Amino acid sequence: MNNLVVFNDRIEMMGFEKGVAIINKRLKKHELRVKLQFIEDYESDEGECAFYISVVPDDLPVSRREEDE
Numbered sequence: 907m908n909n910l911v912v913f914n915d916r917i918e919m920m921g922f923e924k925g926v927a928i929i930n931k932r933l934k935k936h937e938l939r940v941k942l943q944f945i946e947d948y949e950s951d952e953g954e955c956a957f958y959i960s961v962v963p964d965d966l967p968v969s970r971r972e973e974d975e
Contacts, residue, residue, distance in 0.1 A: 909960060910945075912953035919955045937964045 913919040923942065930939045941962045948956040 909958055911957050911959055912948070912950060913955040914953045916955060919957075922957075933961075934964060938962070939964050 911922065913922065926940050926942060933939055938961055941960050943958040943960075945956040945958060948954065950956070
């Protein structure tokens, strides 16, 4: 399974981030969350923006980017 999600434009990426925030609200009761790690300077023929995605326990520290959501 590939945990990399690639987007062709930033509008799609922003919509994805909002969707993950909604999913995280639902996962909270299970003490889980979807963690997004933005990949700086991602370059590929597939797209210009990328995230590495993982499901983690909700008690792990939150990154600054996740706090902004």
